[in-house]
Amino acid sequence: MDPSAYRSLAFLFSFGTLPIACGPKDGDTTDGSTGGTDPSTGTTDGTPATTSGEPTSGEPTSGSTTTTADTTDTDSADQACQAYVDYLIKCDPEAAQMQAKYFAYCAMIRTRVEAVYGAFCLSAHDAVYECLLANPCDDLSACDAVLEVSNQCQPEAGATCVAYAAKEAECYDQPAPSYAAGACQAYINNQIYDLGPACGAALEEYFACLTALPCPEFEMGSGCDVQEAKIVTDCGGMP
Secondary structure, eight states: OOGGGSOOTTGGGTSOOOOGGGSSOTTOOSOSOOOOBOTTTOOBOOOOSSTTSSOOSOOOOTTOOOOOSOHHHHHHHHHHHHHHHHHHHHHOGGGGGGHHHHHHHHHHHHHHHHHHHOHHHHHHHHHHHHHHHHSOTTOTTTTHHHHHHHHHOOOOOOHHHHHHHHHHHHHHTSOOOTTHHHHHHHHHHHHHHHHOHHHHHHHHHHHHHHHHSOHHHHHHTOSOHHHHHHHHHHHSSOO
16 A cells, blocks of 8 residues: 555644654654644644653553553543554555554554643544544545544643733734644643653743743743753753
8 A cells, every 4th residue: 555545643743754654663662753843833843852852751661551540541542543553454454463563653642642632632633543444545535524623633721821822912913823822732741741840840931931021022032041041951952
């Protein structure tokens, strides 16, 4: 099957462009990307979350499912990932040789999506697997509507990101994109997942500082040197 027929579900949530068909190879079950999202645009910036390009914490081990004491959640994870694996095998029978690794890859991606985007977006993510399985492999448009819902899903924004988006609207004298606050929150959540809560707290302080600046300084991103230094210390670099 043409590799372009495979959809990268990690890409749906701005974690890179690793195709499903080229997912876990040679025992690797990582998602291959740690890029962050620009909080003002919601786009992938292509830079690694750490100086080495490898996440320092939070990555589940191979074969894990979402960590939860709720059996219902575990069943949901198993069903979603089984749909993903069944889809791959349906469209490329040779994938059966790596089904355990693909299942682990799926479980890892779901854990990250839930941590960064929340349970509601995870459900939208799972719906893509189910749609792909239910449709012919050569019908690449059958799941466009479900993909669109997944692409547009953002986490619930906290007060800092809501204020930051409002500041953008004020200073640039135009409405902020509807996804601005959610994309800001997704960026912070993503860094917490990769680098830990101290990094998340440093980013919150930085965005709060920027929001308190007059518009000229806000637009230049200047005036928050102390907060920038804390990000360098706690996150390993500037966002």
